[in-house]
Amino acid sequence: MIQNPILKGFNPDPSICVVGDDYYIATSTFEWYPGVQIHHSKDLTNWRLISRPLNRAALLDMRGEPDSCGIWAPCLTYSDGLFHLIYTDVKRFDGNFKDAHNYLTTCETIDGKWSDPIYMNSSGFDPSLFHDDDGKKWFVNMVWDHRHKHNFFGGILLQEYCPVQQKLIGEIKNIFAGSKLACTEAPHLYKRNGYYYLLTAEGGTFYTHAMTMARSKNIDGPYELDPYGYLLTAKDNQHLGLQRTGHGDIFETAKGEYYLVHLCGRPLLGERRCPLGRETGLQKTYWTDDNWLRLENAETDGLPKMQVEPPEVPEHPWPQINARNDFDSNNLPIEFQWLRTPYPEKFMSLETRKGYLRLTGLQSIGSLYEQALVARRQQAFVFTAQIAMDFEPNNFQQSAGLTCYYNSYKFHYCYVSIDDEGQRFVDIMSCLGNRDQTLTFPLREGQLDPSKTDIRFVLPKTGTVYLKAKVDHHSLIFLFSTDEISWQTLPVHLDYTVISDEAGGGEGTNFTGGFVGMACQDVSGQQLHADFDYFEYIEE
Structure with missing residues (x-):
């Protein structure tokens, strides 16, 4: 059937x-x-x-x-x-x-x-x-x-x-x-x-x-x-x-x-x-x-x-798509898309560093014009997505990482950036369906002083960072690693239903669906890049 x-x-x-x-x-x-x-x-x-x-x-x-x-x-x-x-x-x-x-x-x-x-x-x-x-x-x-x-x-x-x-x-x-x-x-x-x-x-x-x-x-x-x-x-x-x-x-x-x-x-x-x-x-x-x-x-x-009931024809399966994309080809795998612009060469390259997808940071993750975000559809209620990323920011306006994305005001984003003291870190920012695109930072909500920008999850100043998103129906957790062996869970369970048509404005206001993918922003205008060695998507 x-x-x-x-x-x-x-x-x-x-x-x-x-x-x-x-x-x-x-x-x-x-x-x-x-x-x-x-x-x-x-x-x-x-x-x-x-x-x-x-x-x-x-x-x-x-x-x-x-x-x-x-x-x-x-x-x-x-x-x-x-x-x-x-x-x-x-x-x-x-x-x-x-x-x-x-x-x-x-x-x-x-x-x-x-x-x-x-x-x-x-x-x-x-x-x-x-x-x-x-x-x-x-x-x-x-x-x-x-x-x-x-x-x-x-x-x-x-x-x-x-x-x-x-x-x-x-x-x-x-x-x-x-x-x-x-x-x-x-x-x-x-x-x-x-x-x-x-x-x-x-x-x-x-x-x-x-x-x-x-x-x-x-x-x-x-x-x-x-x-x-x-x-x-x-x-x-x-x-x-x-x-x-x-x-x-x-x-x-x-x-x-x-x-x-x-x-x-x-x-x-x-x-x-x-x-x-x-x-x-x-x-x-x-x-x-x-x-x-x-x-x-x-x-x-x-x-x-x-x-x-199927029609009376022989079954005709197709080859399975690889769960892991290593970006070894000069063409972006067909399951990936980006947003709005017909000029992806402004922010995306598979040739500059062979074996990597390079994203050059442009506008913010909420931009309606040109932003460096490459993602694929979510096609199951339970899945894991993982990336390996090289990214060395030099100011707080530069960030890159892994995002579960619906649109410009509904997303969860596990990103790497740097603070004013030069410390590289991993953090989460979310936008929970507010049309004014107000950000929340879930990892900081438990602090005595939520206005502080102290980051609890520091990273070495250089080196590859591995990020993982695990989605299970209503819930999302992010994890990170510096060696791809030992993983640390960011201690917050995010409301994944934000990534849906009905969240935010409710029925009749949105018509797309959940995506998961790679992003890079540089709102300082310096166009710093991030290199992604692979992207993996596994349904469970």
């Missing part, structure tokens, strides 16, 4: 494309660079990360964009010998406006160099492209209505796209207002048995999320809602292992089996927080005699299943 989620960790808003016996899923990456993750499978069970198409400035530059902006809900399709990728770059989060710009890029191969973008529109987000059987192409997106205080979701817009003129043409029509659940988004069009089907997500992307379907004989409507109501939702059953189920895409296998991919979350017990972020799940479906889609074995409830 296929075990859900199929893409673990931060992989939201899945769009799936089938080409022959190959399946490709594109997911949102928000402020993480390069933009859009594409996973590949041949059996729907085993998946490998194969490409991140938006990997140069012409396609994407997110410097200055707020947390949880950037790449929202890509759509991946294949037609006319080309992969088509529609994506949104959201420039604003707070307030009534979003400034969401939609683009199209194409490529003959999934992992090749994608074309420079074609601008589509800016009326809303969650765009997709539908290739009709008469050769026409149709573009749909939700429309953002800044005039309404309580519901900014103004329906689904439809417009024709002309590949010759490379632009949208003709009348813009609002074809679907949504159901009473509201927050209508994530539109995808399909055609079957004389009907156009419009799949949407509704109810917001948290615990009232749902997937709905409507149909029409005409592409521009009017569309009638599925009389049952919801194709997929966990909103009325808060005890399921998969929650927040909705936003997704439908596809057919070579043997005529129908499935859907969908967004989902797995909250921790207690706080109901999701450090793994929004993940991608899979459900098997079938068509009823009256041409409506239903979940298999869930005809009357639409509830997601943790285990799903």
Whole structure:
């Protein structure tokens, strides 16, 4: 059986494309660079990360964009010998406006160099492209209505796209207002048995999320809602292992089996927080005699299943990714990303010191512009991450180390720096979800005078430092060593649920997931570097 989620960790808003016996899923990456993750499978069970198409400035530059902006809900399709990728770059989060710009890029191969973008529109987000059987192409997106205080979701817009003129043409029509659940988004069009089907997500992307379907004989409507109501939702059953189920895409296998991919979350017990972020799940479906889609074995409830029957194809596993990266290649391993900038050469090098990842300290760990932070997704509730680092700071404004990071105001950071007396030390700084980005220093909270900056964990003035993070569901501890043999635990258990969508501002304010990685800052402007000999990530 296929075990859900199929893409673990931060992989939201899945769009799936089938080409022959190959399946490709594109997911949102928000402020993480390069933009859009594409996973590949041949059996729907085993998946490998194969490409991140938006990997140069012409396609994407997110410097200055707020947390949880950037790449929202890509759509991946294949037609006319080309992969088509529609994506949104959201420039604003707070307030009534979003400034969401939609683009199209194409490529003959999934992992090749994608074309420079074609601008589509800016009326809303969650765009997709539908290739009709008469050769026409149709573009749909939700429309953002800044005039309404309580519901900014103004329906689904439809417009024709002309590949010759490379632009949208003709009348813009609002074809679907949504159901009473509201927050209508994530539109995808399909055609079957004389009907156009419009799949949407509704109810917001948290615990009232749902997937709905409507149909029409005409592409521009009017569309009638599925009389049952919801194709997929966990909103009325808060005890399921998969929650927040909705936003997704439908596809057919070579043997005529129908499935859907969908967004989902797995909250921790207690706080109901999701450090793994929004993940991608899979459900098997079938068509009823009256041409409506239903979940298999869930005809009357639409509830997601943790285990799903696989298609009738041979199993096709992929080679395992090494737990330890020694940075011996001139290319950054594909599991790593950085934040916002299309110019990583300003802060990152794998060639300057062979066998090491060199990070040159730029702006603070809370910067929205350019900072030296390279990290990978958390993909399990229990894991250990470890680094070996050479770093010799000369002033207190220089730091480097290991961070468990959600965004600019939700992180735990075990770092090495130096005090005013020239003593190198290891310490922890955290930001606990406050938008003002106020730092806390947990190791100092137990002191009689918390305002003192005396550091209890000193280091030799030179030499490699080894740092380790151990995460167990709700809890995080950091350890350090100077010989990789004897480890000292920093005596504080940190609240790891801070690294989650729901922490801080609560539902609807963040949309990514937990990362763990390496960082270096030099806010003095001297651009001191740190060298990382390896990074290790082990799930338990």
